[in-house]
Amino acid sequence: MIGGFDKILDVNVIGDAMENVKSGAPAYCTNLFASQGQLTKWVKNGYLRLCVGTDAALLNREDQTFSHLYFLAASLDSLQRCLKERMMALSGTVVMDLVGALGSVAELCKIAYAAGFLPYKRLIRMKRLHSPTDLAHSGDTTVGFGKPDDADRISEMLHEAFDPLCEQLPGMDEIYEAIQNHSILIIRVEEEPGALLHFETQGRSSRIRYWLVTPAEQGKGFGSALMRHYLDMHVEVRRFTLWVREENEPAISKYQHYGFTCDDLIDQVVTLSFVS
Secondary structure, eight states: OBTTBEEOOOTHHHHHHHHHHHTTOSSOEEOOOOOHHHHHHHHHTTOEEEEEOSSEEEEEEEETTEEEEEEEESSHHHHHHHHHHHGGGOOSEEEEEEEEEHHHHHHHHHHHHHTTOEEEEEEEEEEEOSOOSSOOOOSSSOEEEOOGGGHHHHHHHHHHHSOTTTSOOOOHHHHHHHHHTTOEEEEEETTEEEEEEEEEEETTEEEEEEEEEOGGGTTSSHHHHHHHHHHHTTTTOOEEEEEEETTOHHHHHHHHHTTOEEEEEEEEEEEEEOOO
16 A cells, blocks of 8 residues: 555456446546556556545556556546545656546646646547548558567657657557557668557557657658558558647648548646655
């Protein structure tokens, strides 16, 4: 037990907490959207701790040098009371994602700010509702899949290009799993990864997690080759999605070039740092 949060040893504890809070809830709200498989991995690795109240629960997940806070609440009032009562049980830097349409997120932000959180970054979701038929492979370069030996370099590239506080960077176990599942496309330069596209596909839906070209390799068409290859290999997919920082206009423009448009979902990331 750390500061009132008990370490979760059984993933079913999360489901029980969720059902208890949802039972009779007037306006259930949550920011926990992880799959059962992801929750199971977090529990197995000892990352999750839980604090349960009468009509709300908080989960804290360790992530490198900070932690993520998730809530399950019967209503916004329940969430506000729970945060007021339980926040001092946390320590270090805490990150919380407030996800939804603009109006609902604005209400969540009021509660988070009252609990001491500060706005950090805002992400927007983009989508493409069908697979393009006019994009062919680039013949200028070779796109392949990541290999286990690439894992360390892939992690380095992601940490160099993305913000871990707001862009949910994968741990090494997730990178190895993605490599095993052939979910990381790579372009190599002298045998080393110079560009990558990491995705997750389930049925007819696919989500782009990360798409990047290292600074030394930009301007060579690598990003285009990866995107074209990715879209071409997913001809059966009917719904593509991704999250991108709102201020990252170059990336948004590139996604729009490939037919992605912004939808009405946002992710307002808020942070709170406790002084030790």
